[in-house]
Amino acid sequence: MATSPPHPSYASGPAYPSGPADGAPLAGPGTAGSLRHAHWWQRAWVRYGALSTLLAISGLVILALVREETGTEGFLVGLGLAVLPVPLLIAAFRWLDRVEPGPWRNLLFCFAWGACAAALIAIVANSFATRWIATATADPSSADTLGATVIAPVVEESAKAAAVLLVFLFRRRDFTGIVDGVVIAGVTATGFAFTENILYLGTAFGTDQLTGGTGIASVTAATFFVRIVMSPFAHPLFTVLSGIGFGIAALSADRRPLRRVVFPLGGLLLAMGMHAMWNGSSAFGEYGFFAVYAAFMVPIFGLLTWLVIWTRQRELRTVRAELPAYAVAGWLTPAEPYALGSMRARRIARQYARRHVGRAAAREVARYEAYATSLAFLRHRARQGRSGPDFAVREGELLGELWRRREVARPALDHAARITAPPVPVTAPPWPVYGVYGYGPQPTPYPAYNPYRS
Template sequence: MAISPPYPSYSPGPGSGTHPHWWQRRWVRYGALITLLALSGLVILALVRRQTGTTGFLVGLGLAVLPVPWLLAAFRWLDRVEPGPWRNLVFAFAWGACAAALIAIVANSFATKWIATSTADPAGADTLGATLIAPVVEESAKAAAVLLVFLFRRRDFTGIVDGVVIAGVTATGFAFTENILYLGTAFGTDQLSGGHGIASVTAATFFVRVVMSPFAHPLFTVLTGIGFGVAALSTERQPARRVLVPLGGLLLAMSMHALWNGSATFGQFGFLAVYAAFMVPAFGLLTWLAVWTRQRELRTVREELPAYVFAGWLGPAEPFVLGSMRARRAARDHARRHFGGRPAARAVAQYEAYATSLAFLRHRGRRGRAGADSAAREQELLAELWRRREVARPALEHAARTVAPMPATSAYWGRYGYPAMPAGHPGAYGRPAAYGQGHPAAYGHPAVPYGYPAAPYGNQTVPYGNEAAPYGNQAAPYGNQAAPYGNPPGPPARYPGCHPYRP
């Protein structure tokens, strides 16, 4: 029997029935973007092949592709807590490899020729262009991809990790095309001069660009991505921060890029000095920051999801399982082996992603950073969880028992300001049959937007987050008041049988 969502659906707005103009249709926008990137790719392919020759292009392509899978895997690993859509990563890589590389080649060539003809030192035009012009042009071209995702895929861009991933993948694509050019040119030089073996220009270029510094371009652009990530965490009441922090990240990326390009002019050991004194420490610091941010995201999941457990949406073990990447993987593996193969594993992975997004949405809402559509987004995420519960919840319970057993109940829940789980809770640990029996009451009040002060969470008479007693610290604990948090004295009149503690 089909089960309807445990809350009313929104009626379409007054203008929802109108048809958009043809240029506003999604397929038109996607088609224009794909056409732009494809044309940029064809032009950059022709330019690189003309400069390197066919043989040099193929050699450069074969060598330049070697670090790409490792870099993409690293950024994808970082993004596993709340995985972003693949289309964003594909766009970022394509923009870096095609559009940004084309802008850089054209602009850098034009600027170098202009400097050579307008200064008294034409021989220093290449050095001046590489040190001053190239960092500005290249970092701006790569930052455009981060800006586009930030503006047009705002729902997928929620924090620092998203900025790091989009910026890093864009820079990986850019470095891939640039390495083809440099390695193909080096191979052509060896063909003319007869160089071969480890003494060849190709070997030296490969060692410097692919072995020593494959992370150089990602490192620069990640600084821009961090700036946009901080802007994503800012509220609409902080417009200066939302503008100045990304600009500061971009300027810092340009400065580090300029220092890297200009290291060859610092003497015989200038390159090694800059590499050891700046690049390696900066890479280590940003790696630590990325891993720390990833762990903080997992902690946010564990801290925010218990509220949905007490509203009846999640089982008591799920916040802890969803806050452990090892337990998540175990749940997907169990679903694949026992609940229908890859489709079941995919459903569990989607359940994990939606639950994580729900935790981050609540986290932003409690800090006043949620957007105007947060209530609709919350209901949308809850609906997605509800549709996948039959496969996901048993798999998550299995992971909780075998991989990540939940800590002592009272200690675990008390840590986050919640009382011990009632023994009769329909989703209590060890009672999987209770899942799906009836509908839990919608979180807070389903007909009222997220955090709306007139009817706050828990139906208190004061707005959510503004109680005289701190959140989670009332004299009578959650689930134990006369009109408890998410637990009214009886089922809502319009939702008979939906009480979270009555299966």
């Protein structure tokens, strides 16, 4: 096995930088030297601290508002019931993101934004707008209907899409396509639905306390069935449309800036329209909710599920297509591109490393897989003319990360490739071969040379 990294140089395709000497990554523009004269407000810890403070204050305010609305007992009941679908939804979005896993800090930010900031914006704006409409029209029932079908979809989807926009603008390296948009939007909406479900379930519990409703006929049971059992994916489904718009914008080349505006706005408008139709389903008659659920929600959910799974498979094909260039250059073994392009082979490689070396080795293999996938996507964007000015630096960083982990990852991935690779087809000739089928030993065409024969 090589002990120093190769230095690939290609005449065609994007310009490849020389490999990092002794496995060290190339220094990029984000090093300490470039930040030596940065202003204090440009420092990362200042931005992170300000954002964390904003989300913490929003969380405390929304906590106080929901508790005031539901009471302490209602809040605790709503919290216990609303948390049930959250692990399932987060696990589903993480499964979609397994090809190129995004950092956990992005998902934590999105969930916190949805549960705290977006929920606070929605409660304050919806309450203000509904009261203003009721005062202007002197018709509280019409104000509630208009607020639910017009005001709420616009306010809530805009507040949730703000998190997707922030990640798109300030974490552009982690936002590369449709799957990233779906995951970021879905996790944001999961956080928003979590807070909203606490409010609705806690309010329903308070109503049952006043009316004496118990059991399956209670308002709490009905609310739980509709919001947690039948439609836990409702808010994620709406906001995913915005995420798809941002994902398509991420795939667009920089020379087409119009697409970067049109597609996110189009996705946001679709999310608002679908949200409005869902909220207004009760106005379609006694069975309006079930009609909208069966005719629109379920088919659209199935269509979007197919879209993201198809996109996931397309990403794996991209990995298998782009990484062989690095195998030819010596950065990867010949078997690695196939193994890295198969989720089953990746899982087998991690299990092999965990079984023979330990959990730390399995984590290193997982990081190796993530860096290799990012490298494949980076090269794919470069071949399509969508690479940024830091392409060479970023490629050098990723190659350096792979080279440092090669001793642990390569044996595991080669083992996984041997297990999962399809068998090579062998076609038998249509006629019998002498020496087979009982025809006796196959003769040699020439006498074998024996140097000891006189």
